Amino acid sequence: MKGIIGKKIGMTSVFSPDGKQIACTIIEAGPCVVTQVKTVDTDGYNALQLAFGDKKEKNATKAEINHFAKASTAAKRFVKEFRDTTIEKALGETVTLDIFAEGDKVEVVGTTKGKGFQGVVKRHGFSGVGEGSHGQHDRQRAPGSIGGSSYPSRVFKGMRMAGRMGTDRVKMKGLKIVKLFPEKNYILVSGSVPGHNGSIVLIQK
16 A cells, blocks of 8 residues: 555646546645654554654654654654555655556545534434424424433434534545646645645545
8 A cells, every 4th residue: 555645735627638627636745754664573563654744843742853853854743654555665765746646546535624513404414394384483403303201211322413513534435646746746636535725634545
């Protein structure tokens, strides 16, 4: 597996050679510094720890500063492990978007936009009670019964109710790399990617 940390920039569209318009997401992928190389002998599994995004030294802890100093780099904002990676890199080396090629199929992992506390109609797609006739008032978007009073005298786990919506970790599979811009570290990926502009995403092959 190959992977890199990136930042969602926004969306655009490009035209394919056959004239079709393709909606694309622009991702700033890397450069990422290898801050730790984990092996079966030392850690029990194989992984590469990558770091992305600069961080002011005054905002970093002593432990973070010393950890990144081993890789001869400054403090970074985001750190992520990629297990069983096929990238051959040593401590302190840089991973760029050169590990990908145009036409590759990738998976993109991100965190969806937070939408706050929402009711059952928006959160779970409840249909409501229809028209507010026959004496009903202000109950069109109510969830209805959530459990019996005599039996089971409790609310079952997993009952669909109102609550916080969004901020879920989502993996989009089968996205295609449409174009690479190595000079700007930009990747154009077909389709949409979860998260707001500026959010951190993981690109895996």
